[in-house]
Every structure is written in structure tokens, then in C-alpha cells.
Amino acid sequence: MAITIPIHQAGAGSRARVVTPAGAALTSLPPLSVYVHVPWCVRKCPYCDFNSHAVPAELPERAYLDALRADLEQALPSVWGRQVISVFIGGGTPSLLSAAGLDELLAMLRACLNLLPDAEITMEANPGTAEAGRFRDYAASGVNRLSLGIQSFDDAQLAKLGRIHDAAQARAAIDMAQRAVARVNLDLMFALPGQDMDGCLDDLRQALSHGTEHLSLYHLTLEPNTVFAKYPPQLPDDDASAAMQDAIETRLEEAGLHRYEVSAYARTGARCRHNLNYWEFGDYLGLGPGAHGKLSFHDRIVREARLRNPESWMARAQARDGSHIAETRTVGADELPFEFMLNALRLKDGVPAASFSERTGLSLAAIAPALQAASARGLLDPDPTRLRATALGWRFLNDLQEMFL
Ligand SMILES: C[S@@+](CC[C@H](N)C(=O)[O-])C[C@H]1O[C@@H](n2cnc3c(N)ncnc32)[C@H](O)[C@@H]1O
Ligand code: SF4
Numbered sequence: 001m002a003i004t005i006p007i008h009q010a011g012a013g014s015r016a017r018v019v020t021p022a023g024a025a026l027t028s029l030p031p032l033s034v035y036v037h038v039p040w041c042v043r044k045c046p047y048c049d050f051n052s053h054a055v056p057a058e059l060p061e062r063a064y065l066d067a068l069r070a071d072l073e074q075a076l077p078s079v080w081g082r083q084v085i086s087v088f089i090g091g092g093t094p095s096l097l098s099a100a101g102l103d104e105l106l107a108m109l110r111a112c113l114n115l116l117p118d119a120e121i122t123m124e125a126n127p128g129t130a131e132a133g134r135f136r137d138y139a140a141s142g143v144n145r146l147s148l149g150i151q152s153f154d155d156a157q158l159a160k161l162g163r164i165h166d167a168a169q170a171r172a173a174i175d176m177a178q179r180a181v182a183r184v185n186l187d188l189m190f191a192l193p194g195q196d197m198d199g200c201l202d203d204l205r206q207a208l209s210h211g212t213e214h215l216s217l218y219h220l221t222l223e224p225n226t227v228f229a230k231y232p233p234q235l236p237d238d239d240a241s242a243a244m245q246d247a248i249e250t251r252l253e254e255a256g257l258h259r260y261e262v263s264a265y266a267r268t269g270a271r272c273r274h275n276l277n278y279w280e281f282g283d284y285l286g287l288g289p290g291a292h293g294k295l296s297f298h299d300r301i302v303r304e305a306r307l308r309n310p311e312s313w314m315a316r317a318q319a320r321d322g323s324h325i326a327e328t329r330t331v332g333a334d335e336l337p338f339e340f341m342l343n344a345l346r347l348k349d350g351v352p353a354a355s356f357s358e359r360t361g362l363s364l365a366a367i368a369p370a371l372q373a374a375s376a377r378g379l380l381d382p383d384p385t386r387l388r389a390t391a392l393g394w395r396f397l398n399d400l401q402e403m404f405l
Contacts, residue, residue, distance in 0.1 A: 037288030099137030350388025
């Protein structure tokens with residue numbers, strides 16, 4: 001499907017107001033982020049349903065960067081004149097890219113986009129592909145935050161998870177990352193096969209021993225079409241994993257890392273600006289195979305998705321006829337409340353109530369009945385100036401979010 005070229009272009013801050021049948025009437029555009037997807041990994045982990053593929057004999061870095069340039073250049077009319085607050089290079093395993101390749105990628109973004117001088121630039125890295133020299137080179141190119149997929153510090157668990165690294169490599173990668181950049185996130189998973197509370201807390205203890213400023217703690221889920229879905233491992237039951245979740249929050253709070261989103265914990269001032277922009281219903285341009293984007297215009301909000309298959313995306317992006325875009329869709333006014341609340345309620349502090357209208361172009365009155373019902377059930381904070389789940393609402397987040405469908 002061909003990309004839709006916006007008719008009403010405008011830079012952030014313009015105050016024109018246009019109402020369309022889709023219902024959106026935005027008086028300003030939200031902050032803009034950029035996501036770049038690198039789709040290859042050394043090998044596929046058995047639990048993972050990300051758009052990631054075992055790397056071919058040789059990483060097609062040249063073809064990938066050429067396709068990325070083509071993808072970016074075709075997207076430019078949709079974001080013309082707008083400032084970019086953050087970049088996230090995710091995967092897959094972006095740390096498979098050479099230092100020169102990553103440098104070219106960031107130079108390309110800087111040349112084509114209005115990247116703010118203090119933009120947060122995060123790159124995901126797998127400890128099995130970590131090298132001190134390359135991390136330093138990534139930092140010299142502009143990466144100022146590294147996100148490491150640690151998962152666990154237990155060698156037996158790492159083997160069960162099919163990881164390409166052991167705990168010693170994970171610790172070494174953290175050390176290299178912390179020497180290279182000021183900001184490091186560690187991804188850990190819990191409720192792992194055969195894991196008990198002691199194992200979960202030991203992983204936390206080891207993560208905290210590195211003094212990290214940000215942790216992402218994911219409950220291991222069995223995703224469809226993964227090896228684990230076909231051959232399910234023995235996992236802790238719901239009560240045991242709920243107890244782990246509670247213990248994680250308590251232990252991290254004691255250590256000064258505050259839970260600010262369902263899976264994210266940070267020291268004061270260390271929250272991930274890129275992910276916050278997603279949850280606050282900001283805009284993001286998604287580049288690369290399978291990348292999703294959300295872009296606002298004065299009169300509508302558009303979601304788009306790139307072709308998932310890396311080879312197809314590379315070939316179609318290079319064709320420069322828009323056929324690398326699998327889907328472009330204007331979000332209907334009836335869908336916006338759910339989409340907004342789905343994101344905003346993941347944040348422990350919620351969002352200012354006024355941002356609902358700013359970001360969706362709809363009046364808060366559009367969700368007044370659902371707000372009242374959720375508040376009456378004790379799921380939503382009655383404070384009229386914020387949209388924020390109560391402790392109960394957060395525990396039953398799916399039920400609360402569905403009230404805005
Ligand atoms: C794209 S990966 C991160 C970087 C890199 N690919 C790696 O694994 O080292 C994002 C994170 O999602 C989490 N994740 C992936 N699959 C998951 C699953 N089925 N359940 C819970 N968390 C998962 C892992 O913690 C992983 O580090
Ligand atoms: S390395 Fe990361 S993205 Fe790649 S398969 Fe494993 S979890 Fe998925």
C-alpha cells in the first residue's frame with residue numbers, strides 16, 4: 001500500500017484548527033521521537049516474538065543502511081520541520097551493527113531530521129555481542145543511553161532461555177556500557193522456568209550491585225508462535241509470580257528505583273524519555289522492517305506499519321514507491337480514547353487530564369461516562385486534573401483500560 005502524503009503540513013507549535021470527519025482537531029503537535037528497527041540477532045531466543053531473525057552468514061549492513069536511508073527520505077514529508085526529542089535503535093540486536101555502520105545511521109538521522117542537541121539516543125545491546133571499543137565508538141557517534149538485555153544473572157536460567165551469553169559476560173557488558181555512556185538500562189525477566197522467590201531476588205540484588213539508574217522488569221510471557229509456546233516450560237504459578245512482582249517493587253523502591261510504569265523502574269531524573277513519549281501519546285516515526293509509527297497532523301492521527309520481512313522491506317524501500325509500508329491508517333475518533341488510555345494508564349502517575357484533548361483533539365466529555373464508572377468502581381483516581389489509575393486499577397489494568405473501548 002502506498003504511503004499517504006499529508007495534505008495539511010505544519011511544524012510543531014502552529015495553532016491552526018481543522019476539524020475533519022475523523023474527529024481529530026489538534027491545536028498543537030505532540031513531541032516527536034524516532035524508532036529504528038534492526039531485525040537481526042545471533043540466534044532467535046525461544047521465548048521471543050519480536051520481529052527478529054537469525055543473522056544470515058554475513059550481516060547485510062550496507063543494504064540495510066541504504067534501505068534505511070530510502071525509508072527515511074520517503075518519510076520526511078510527514079515530519080517536515082518538527083523537532084525530534086529522542087531516538088531509540090531497537091531490535092533484534094542493534095549491537096550487531098559495526099561502529100562505522102551505527103555512525104552512518106546517526107549521521108543520516110541528523111542530516112535529515114531536526115534532532116535536538118540534547119536528544120536521548122538509546123541503543124539496545126545484547127551482552128553476547130558487547131565489546132568495550134565498539135560501545136565507546138557508539139558513544140562517540142552520539143549514543144547516550146545503552147539498554148542491555150540481561151534477562152538473568154543465573155547461568156542455568158540463561159541456558160534455559162537460549163541466551164547467547166552467560167552471567168559473567170552480562171556483568172562484563174554492564175561494566176563496558178557504564179564506562180561508555182552515562183545512562184544504562186538493564187532488561188531483566190522474572191517468573192522464569194522453575195524460578196523461585198530467592199532466584200528472582202538474587203537477580204535483583206546482582207542488578208542493583210552495578211548501581212544502575214534504570215531497570216526494566218518483564219514478566220516472562222508465552223507468546224504465540226514461539227518455541228516456548230510449542231514446548232511450554234514449567235513456569236511459576238500466578239500466585240508465585242504476583243508475589244515476585246510485589247517483592248520486586250518493594251526491593252527496588254528501597255534501593256531508590258521508583259516504579260513509574262508497569263515494567264519500568266528508575267532513579268529520580270533517569271526515566272526513559274523515549275518510552276515516556278509513547279505512553280504520553282506522543283508521536284513517533286518508525287523506520288526499518290516491521291516498525292510501527294504514530295504521526296499527528298492538525299486534522300488526523302495516522303498509524304503506519306512497515307513490511308516485517310527484512311528482505312522485502314529492504315527491496316521495497318529501495319524501490320521508493322511507498323510499497324515498503326504495509327499499512328497506513330487514520331485512527332478513528334471512536335478509537336482514540338482507548339488508544340490514549342491504554343498508554344496513559346500504564347504510567348503510575350498517569351497524565352494531566354488536559355493532555356487528553358491536546359493529544360487526541362477530542363473533548364474530555366467524550367469519556368466522561370467511562371471516567372465516572374471507573375472512578376465509582378475505585379479503579380480511577382477521582383482527581384479531576386489527572387487521569388491516573390488507583391492501586392486497585394493498576395492491579396486490574398486490563399479491566400480498567402477496556403472501560404474506554
Ligand atoms: C528487543 S529485546 C532487547 C535487546 C536484545 N534483543 C536482547 O534480548 O538482548 C527487548 C526485551 O524484551 C524482553 N522480552 C522479550 N520477549 C519477552 C517475553 N516473551 N516475555 C517477557 N519479556 C520479553 C526481554 O527482556 C528483552 O530484553
Ligand atoms: S536477542 Fe533479543 S530480540 Fe533477539 S531473539 Fe533474543 S530476546 Fe528476541
